[in-house]
Every structure is written in C-alpha cells, then in structure tokens.
Amino acid sequence: MSFFLEKKNLGKRKMDIKEILSKGYLIDPKLIKNLELVEKVFDKLPKNTTFISQELVDQILEKIDIIEDYPVDILKNYESFMKKRSVEDFVAYFRNRYNSLSEILRxxxxxxxxxxxxxxxxxxxxxxxxxxxxxxxxxxxxxxxxxxxxxxxxxxxxxxxxxxxxxxxxxxxxxxxxxxxxxxxxxxxxxxxxxxxFPDIPISNEFKKCEDDVYAAFISDLHVGSKMFLPEPFKKFIRWINGDLGDKESTELASKIKYLFIVGDLIDGVGIYPEQDYELEIKDVNKQYEECAKYLGEIRKDIKMIACGGNHDALRLSEPQPKLDSVYAKDLYEIKNLQIVTNPSYINIHKKNGFPGFNVLMYHGYSYDYYIANVESIRLNGGYDRADLVMKFLLQKRHLAPSHSSTLYIPDIKEDSLIIKEIPDFFVSGHLHKMSVGNYRNITTLCSSCWQGKTIFQEKVGHHPEPGRVPLINLRTREVKVMKFCD
Ligand SMILES: [Fe+2]
Ligand SMILES: [Fe+2]
The missing domain is CATH 2.40.50.140 (Nucleic acid-binding proteins)
Incomplete structure (x- = not known):
C-alpha cells in the first residue's frame, strides 16, 4: 500500500517543493521530514518519474556528490606494510617517539x-x-x-x-x-x-564552533553477533535517527544529525576471548558483518558515517589497526554513505565557507584498560566509569598508548602512529561500554556507550556497561546532548 503526500498537507514549505508539486509529482510521505532531499535530487530524477519514492531518492543520493554540504576529509589513515620486525625496528620506533615528543616539549x-x-x-x-x-x-x-x-x-x-x-x-x-x-x-x-x-595540550587551544546548527553523533561497540547484542534498542536508535520515532522536537533534532561516528567493535568477532563461542549468536564473522551492514544500511543517506575497527573486529589486534577487511566486511563497504577508516585515524568534518572544520581523533580505546588498572589518579577516581580521565591523561601524554605493554602495536620506523601529533577538536573512543563526556583544554573528549548487555567476562573484570546512550555534539554551540535508547 502506498500513501501519497498531498499538497494540502505540506503547509508552508519551501517554494521549490511547491513548484515540484505544482508540476504534478507525487511524493512519498516517508520523505515528509526530509523534503530538502527531494529538492536536492529533483533535477536528477529519471525521465517520466511521477512518484518520488524514498527508495528512488536514496538511489540518487548514493550517486550524487553531497560532499560539499557535509564534507568528510580523512586526514590520516595509517598505511600498513608487511615486513618482519627486528630489534632495530623497535629501537628506531622509540627513537622516533622520543624525537617527536621532545620536539613538542622543547x-x-x-x-x-x-x-x-x-x-x-x-x-x-x-x-x-x-x-x-x-x-x-x-x-x-x-x-x-x-x-x-x-x-x-x-x-x-x-x-x-x-x-x-x-x-x-x-x-x-x-x-x-x-x-x-x-x-x-x-x-x-x-x-x-x-x-x-608532560607534552600536553597548550592552554591557548581554540574552542572551535561553526555557524550551522548541525550535529555529530557517536556510537560504538555494537557487538553484532553476540547473544548479548541488543537489537531492539539499536533498531529504536535507527528509527529515531531516521525521523520515524519521537515527538516533533526529537525528530527535528534527529534531522540535524549529519555525521555519525562508529568507534569500533562493530561485531563481537570470533575467538576474541576464551569460551566466547558460548556467547555467540552468529559464529561466523562474515555473517556478523552482514548483519551489522543490514542495520547501518538503513540509516538515512544524508548522514555521513565514519567507522573504524576495534579489538573485537576481524583485524589484527596490533595498533594501528588497518581498515576493516574488505572481504569479511564486504557488505559494509557497499554502504555508500559509510567511510571505513583505520584505528586510530584523524578526520576533518564540516570544512566550508572559510571555516577550517573540526578535527576528530578517532581511537577505539584498547589501551584504556591498562591505564585504568595502573594509574592511581584514574583508578581511585572512578576507573572504568571515567573514560574522560583516561582520555585527559593520554592527551597530556600526547600519546594513545605511551606504555609499551598497554597495547599491542606494530613498530613503524618512520613514525609512531599512536602519537597525538595534531591537536583534535574532538577525541572520541569506545571500548569501555560506558558513555563519558569531558572537556580538556577545549578538546571535547567523548567515549560512547554500547549496544551489548553485560557479558560474563565484563562481570568478572568489574565493568559497568551502560548500553544505548548516544551523545550528540552540536557543532554550532559545542553543547553535548545525550539520547537514551535503553533503560
Ligand atoms: Fe566493545
Ligand atoms: Fe573494545
């Protein structure tokens, strides 16, 4: 059954839409909250179109370039190269780290x-x-x-x-x-x-704001494939972000989201921890990614999504982690408004009209467990519940994993990829399954929540996951709002 949007229901909309309707076109009611998309694709409609359906708009949007509206520029993706590492490589790696950070200190x-x-x-x-x-x-x-x-x-x-x-x-x-x-x-x-x-962030670091009333949203740790994955709250989130759930104010807010960051652990993976098999609903990584892609593929096409891997993804554990595997995660690569990046990576968003854009440092957060366990000022002040303290600590050190044993890494003789060389506007993570937002010297530190219930493993190590929270940053005001999709 199809419902057609009638002219009279449109009220006082933009002239362009009225023009479109006056030409006799019928518009899918699903598009009522996104009429600007109809305007955007109108001149690209196939000849003889009479009904502008959501599906047709999505198809066109996939093809046309919406970069100029909501630009995403990948400033840094880490290239991995295959080579057997020797002791000399480790020496060169630490020498490089010393030189880079001492330059900042000096x-x-x-x-x-x-x-x-x-x-x-x-x-x-x-x-x-x-x-x-x-x-x-x-x-x-x-x-x-x-x-x-x-x-x-x-x-x-x-x-x-x-x-x-x-x-x-x-x-x-x-x-x-x-x-x-x-x-x-x-x-x-x-x-x-x-x-x-400590190398630290200069006090003079600028608190950037743009002129547009748009939002960036942050999620992570979907863990699709786990028996504890929470499909209902996640579906609720997707319905909300698509404008199909919530009151007028809430759907209006959702429509302003133009960037969605997905900070690792998209799937639960296989063989990640002992006896994980018993906790898996889907025991094949290809199928886990397939399922994950079904969800992400439903998200509005005018939202730019950027995803990196985490320690549960089908990747090497050593950091920097490359992009998600294009064979295992094939279906994700087919989502046109999704860009897959390395972990960590630097991304610039919303650069336009003389505004330099916001730099986002994206790092899943595998090293965080080590600092929560070993740094007293973090452990005694909230530990796993205070990702903001870990993130501040690492910004002060200008390194994502300063201690050798805090994460596995691949020594690169040319550069230490985990150094925080460029100062970001947003430093975003996941991994701890509990949301936390902070501000350190004008850098918004943001750890997103998860879409997985508490596992036996988390119970043992004392995590307090809080699934289904989605922090949103308003790029005009830098205010953070949190949406809740789970009790
Ligand atoms: Fe996770
Ligand atoms: Fe993780």
Missing part, C-alpha cells in the same frame, strides 16, 4: 634551555632541564619516587621527594616509556626534581 618556554643528559651527568648544577624517555619507575624505601630517564646520550635517576606534595602527585601519573621534561638540581648521577612537564 617548544615550551620552560624547557627551551634543556640540554642532553651527558652534558650534566656526574656534575653539580643547581638548575638543569632536559627531556627523556622513562625507562623505569619505582618507590624508594623512604617513600620517594625514583624515575629512570634516558635520552640519546645517557641515563639519569630522578628523585621526586614525597615532601613536595603537588609534584609527588604529578609524578604518580608518570608511566614507563612516556617522554617527559624535567627541571631540577643535579648532584652526581641524580637529579632532584623541581618540576615535571
């Missing part, structure tokens, strides 16, 4: 006079400043923190006194393999620390 006025360790080691000097990579950290018998730091010329032991309360607290956040700046007094082979510097 840009700070406090560290402009920093010198190499060899130049002061073994001498007496009341004020030295230098940059090094942390190779070891422990607490002495007296309760002071001892940090061993190395640069390209030598190794030195730094002592952070427990009596310098503020400094001592800051030193607790130091993790191995990160690059830090130090100021202190040197005596022989020790430096008595007075100040610690």
């Amino acid at each position: 840009g700070r006025s406090e560290l402009q006079n920093s010198i190499s360790i060899r130049r002061f080691l073994g001498k007496q000097d009341n004020e030295v400043s230098f940059v090094g990579i942390v190779i070891n950290k422990r607490v002495s018998k007296n309760g002071n923190i001892l940090v061993e730091v190395e640069d390209l010329t030598g190794i030195v032991m730094i002592i952070i006194s427990k009596n310098k309360i503020e400094l001592f607290q800051k030193a607790k956040d130091i993790v191995v393999d990160e690059v830090i700046g130090i100021k202190g007094g040197c005596s022989g082979n020790f430096v008595f620390c007075n100040e610690i510097f």
